[in-house]
Amino acid sequence: MVKQTGYMSGFGNEFATEALAGTLPDGRNSPQRVAHGLYAEQISGTAFTAPRNSNRRTWTYRIRPAAMHGKFTPFTQAHFHNDFGQGPVTPEQLRWSPMPMPASKVDFIEGLFTMGGNGSPAAGSGIGIHLYSANADMSGRYFYNADGEMLIVPQQGRLVICTELGVLEVTPQEVAVIPRGIRFKVNLPDRESRGYVCENFGAFLRLPDLGPIGSNGLAQPRDFLTPCASYEDQEGDFELVAKFQGHLWRADIGHSPLDVVGWHGNHVPYKYDLRKFNTIGSISFDHPDPSIFLVLHSPSDTPGVGNLDFVVFGPRILAMQDTFRPPWFHRNIASECMGLIHGAYDAKAEGFAPGGCSIHNCMTGHGPDAATFEKASQADTTKPDYIRDTMAFMFESRHVIRPSQQAMDAAHRQAEYIECWAGLEKHFKPA
Numbered sequence: 013m014v015k016q017t018g019y020m021s022g023f024g025n026e027f028a029t030e031a032l033a034g035t036l037p038d039g040r041n042s043p044q045r046v047a048h049g050l051y052a053e054q055i056s057g058t059a060f061t062a063p064r065n066s067n068r069r070t071w072t073y074r075i076r077p078a079a080m081h082g083k084f085t086p087f088t089q090a091h092f093h094n095d096f097g098q099g100p101v102t103p104e105q106l107r108w109s110p111m112p113m114p115a116s117k118v119d120f121i122e123g124l125f126t127m128g129g130n131g132s133p134a135a136g137s138g139i140g141i142h143l144y145s146a147n148a149d150m151s152g153r154y155f156y157n158a159d160g161e162m163l164i165v166p167q168q169g170r171l172v173i174c175t176e177l178g179v180l181e182v183t184p185q186e187v188a189v190i191p192r193g194i195r196f197k198v199n200l201p202d203r204e205s206r207g208y209v210c211e212n213f214g215a216f217l218r219l220p221d222l223g224p225i226g227s228n229g230l231a232q233p234r235d236f237l238t239p240c241a242s243y244e245d246q247e248g249d250f251e252l253v254a255k256f257q258g259h260l261w262r263a264d265i266g267h268s269p270l271d272v273v274g275w276h277g278n279h280v281p282y283k284y285d286l287r288k289f290n291t292i293g294s295i296s297f298d299h300p301d302p303s304i305f306l307v308l309h310s311p312s313d314t315p316g317v318g319n320l321d322f323v324v325f326g327p328r329i330l331a332m333q334d335t336f337r338p339p340w341f342h343r344n345i346a347s348e349c350m351g352l353i354h355g356a357y358d359a360k361a362e363g364f365a366p367g368g369c370s371i372h373n374c375m376t377g378h379g380p381d382a383a384t385f386e387k388a389s390q391a392d393t394t395k396p397d398y399i400r401d402t403m404a405f406m407f408e409s410r411h412v413i414r415p416s417q418q419a420m421d422a423a424h425r426q427a428e429y430i431e432c433w434a435g436l437e438k439h440f441k442p443a
């Protein structure tokens with residue numbers, strides 16, 4: 013079992029950490045013989061020649077190189093994939109209730125259920141959106157995703173994510189990012205967990221620029237935590253599962269691949285507590301665009317346009333006067349997938365439950381439901397509203413989120429979702 017040994021703070025830092033003193037070579041990466049009889053191995057997360065400020069790689073010093081495992085054969089888990097389809101896609105507003113907990117024993121990888129996505133691992137852009145519900149540890153099973161980094165958002169039940177580079181303990185309202193290629197397993201200390209996963213096939217997530225906000229605000233770099241090195245020195249009949257080009261593969265492996273005794277670099281897993289987000293809003297009038305709630309951003313090749321934007325709607329005080337305070341009615345060029353981690357969301361009076369999700373695609377009209385509209389239109393805006401118990405989020409993407417067939421067919425899909433706007437009254441009085 014990999015032991016938790018603490019965290020290092022900062023976003024995008026060059027970290028250096030060793031679980032055994034004297035592991036890291038001094039002044040070089042690949043000495044002729046590594047200390048303690050370890051192997052040196054580099055993991056490159058970006059092109060060798062990527063500009064310095066977006067170059068990611070980590071040097072690992074490990075018991076065995078990652079090349080040591082059996083042959084890959086397909087791994088059957090039909091619900092987790094990137095087959096978002098090529099045919100017609102409905103522009104309808106879509107919403108789902110929380111996914112039920114599994115009836116039999118299911119681990120994190122077995123419990124992943126693809127909701128939709130865009131682009132592809134082959135194209136090197138786009139995202140995959142998944143829900144998971146799981147009730148078993150990954151015992152003897154290890155996983156890596158060659159297709160992209162994984163943003164993991166537990167909604168219920170903690171996750172202990174044991175990675176090659178150390179252990180992340182993640183509670184609901186915290187999120188974790190596992191970089192492309194990093195091997196890990198997930199244990200469930202609360203026996204059950206469910207939540208959301210966004211795979212990012214494009215440029216890695218980074219902190220957004222702050223522009224006129226200034227040098228502080230939104231997610232602060234020091235609140236991102238990367239684990240210190242810790243390792244398993246274990247032999248056994250284990251399994252390595254790989255996600256490669258949209259599908260899963262398995263290979264026998266005779267040892268734990270979480271065998272990195274020391275490492276240095278910046279291609280690293282991290283976690284972030286969403287409750288630490290410094291939310292900024294209007295203190296005069298109008299509801300600002302939700303870009304001010306941006307936590308992490310994966311840029312596309314068009315400046316200012318996100319391959320993936322991770323946006324969070326946490327507790328906040330609404331003070332705008334003579335303003336319709338909840339999110340307005342809108343249609344966006346971007347496509348939106350929302351989830352709810354805790355409490356209620358201020359645009360939806362009912363039906364959007366913690367663990368549920370919605371998709372509002374490019375130019376599809378949406379906004380407050382009828383009950384929310386009526387209430388907020390009458391509210392006293394001379395006094396502030398304290399929105400306390402809430403944590404909603406959005407995966408927003410420049411490209412249409414194509415729902416998977418299994419998501420469209422799922423029993424937990426709310427087929428009558430659009431009825432939440434049916435009760436909006438006609439108030440028009442031309443005189």
Ligand SMILES: O=C(O)Cc1cc(O)ccc1O
Nearest residue numbers: 301302339340348359378379
């Ligand atoms: O649709 C939503 O609820 C998300 C959202 C929130 C907001 O405050 C403004 C725009 C937007 O898309």
Ligand SMILES: [Fe+2]
Nearest residue numbers: 342348372378
């Ligand atoms: Fe929206």
